[in-house]
Amino acid sequence: MTTRVADGPAVKAGIRQVAESAGVSVSTVSRALNGYTDVNAATRAKVAAAAEELRYRPSYAAAMLRRNQTDTVTFMVSKPWTKFVDPFFLGILDGLELALSAQGYDLQVVMARDYEAEHDVIRRVVERQRSDALIFARTRPVDERIDWLEERGFPFVTIGQTNRNSHGFIDRDQRRVGIEAVHRLAALGHRRIAFLSTPCRYTYSLHGREGYRQGLTEAGLPHDPALEIECFLSRRTGEEAVTQLFTTGANPTALFCGNDMIALSAMEGLKRLGLTPGQDVALIGCDDSPLAAHVRPALTSFRLDLDAMGIRLGRMILGRLGGDPAVTQEFVHGEMVLRESDSPMRPKGLA
Amino acid sequence: MTTRVADGPAVKAGIRQVAESAGVSVSTVSRALNGYTDVNAATRAKVAAAAEELRYRPSYAAAMLRRNQTDTVTFMVSKPWTKFVDPFFLGILDGLELALSAQGYDLQVVMARDYEAEHDVIRRVVERQRSDALIFARTRPVDERIDWLEERGFPFVTIGQTNRNSHGFIDRDQRRVGIEAVHRLAALGHRRIAFLSTPCRYTYSLHGREGYRQGLTEAGLPHDPALEIECFLSRRTGEEAVTQLFTTGANPTALFCGNDMIALSAMEGLKRLGLTPGQDVALIGCDDSPLAAHVRPALTSFRLDLDAMGIRLGRMILGRLGGDPAVTQEFVHGEMVLRESDSPMRPKGLA
């Protein structure tokens, strides 16, 4: 029967105990452990051994207080977001964490219920100095959060743009997405293409709309305002939009949806109206959620390399923390993945 | 042209500045702001005014250092988890945050790549005292993380059980789920019901298996080991399982799947084999992911009230933090939601 490794000391060892045990001063322990150069190799080893022996773990709070730095990056996620399948941000977090931890930073995720709460959260985090940098999404054309942060010179990067774009961001070119979607549908023979937009308060929604309109123009199609509908984030949002489109006589033959959630509920709506999605009406979604591939008809959508996006985001924020003053603004391209829902225009005679 | 509100002081105000401005001592400011009783109402108001005026925000680090408390609860999520649609934990976070913030606690989410990383993360969080309590899922029958935490008396609650169950947890009764699923399928006339299990290292998988077996017994069906397959977390896991089942001649007519991801990929596998899911082979999934309702045939599964679960989890952890020594162990029931995939046994003559 073997005895287990001797327990550590009953009381948590501080830097003082380590210093005493190693026979050096407190300051030497600190410098040795933090990799300063002006400490003898032998001394450093001695200190490391003592620290190991005593299972020394520096107090995060104390270091934070003294250095005025947290080694933590905060990612803020909006609550409404989480209500829906949004592997979007999960995927990003994955890559982000990878990039950050490689540089010794911790990633912390905080949640906020709504826009106001987001602002509060940002204030709390920044004012109480609980983080070194901030990342958040869902930017608006004029965004108070960004004004507030810029005013204070706090490091941050957003996912999405604003009108001014004076800050670092990473974003998908949503204009291009809109253009490509419309072109695809137009090429399939559709002439009445509706746009089921995500809420217009977000910058990317507006970009998507611009793309949609530009796509129409380029395809030589007229722009009918009745075919543009703003959807909000509810389970049935697409259903309502579709109902509206068909009861007011707008009668589109194709739908370009601002996100997959909208597209999916639009499918439900179509069925309820006795129409077969992907047959009577073509659909294109937007963010290639896992649902997209599994639903019938499988939803044509725009893929995004979330892992890569997260890693790039990490690099951006690290650059910012490294004191690099350059504001980096990056774009990622969403590639259209064709599935079943983008069907050609039917010969005529729609019910 | 209106001038904006006067800017605050250039240098961040500390408690000393507030004390000076209010004409009281530093300790009085602290006590006034922290709601101690032995401070005059007038003084308290004076202090509050001064603090407001100077936009005083106590340093989190300093308070943390002195009080030895973080007012933060950490939720650890395993990375592999995030790779799949797992609104499961998102839903929980929602309710959890609600419960915690109501008591002035912050919720922080950290990620870990794998089991080893989880252990490391726990160690870091606990040893560096970055959090007051811990929540994590994916427990195993014997779970080192739990041993480690119990040894140190650190407050935590898990989502899921262990063999010893000496700790606080919240869990679904997975046995019951297994039993109900089998009963349902047996009632539909199925006699060869396969179990596509989640990885057996997790306690809930074993419970599910127990339920499955008990269900078989209760239904008077024989237990055929060839019908039990352990699936791992890959995109095609169910597909592989199904292929195995049908190439080795196990030929089930119904599948009970440990989670919806498995069920979905099993559907793919069935189609690839020329079988129609929900017609040639019945399926029942397990966690009612958003996918379940949208896929064709819609997947019969077990619903979970994640919001409620999060709130209860919050209450449990708060109780623990409040010094209540009672170990609370709660169960939530998953209600079967019937959709299309659990079809009756076909008359005979399967290809």
Add this chain to the structure above:
DNA sequence: GCAAAGACCCAAAACGTTTTTGGATGGCGC
């Protein structure tokens, strides 16, 4: 009128690090 109790408040200590400042030691050139 006096002691005891109560209500408020303050100065100083403590929390556990990191950083600064400056001193000691030893080697080296002259």
Add this chain to the structure above:
DNA sequence: GCGCCATCCAAAAACGTTTTGGGTCTTTGC
């Protein structure tokens, strides 16, 4: 022998709170 530099380390000063252990004055009870 002396000055100079490099290297290493000790002591002490932060960092910004909370808590401790009294204080002083006013009120109360007798």
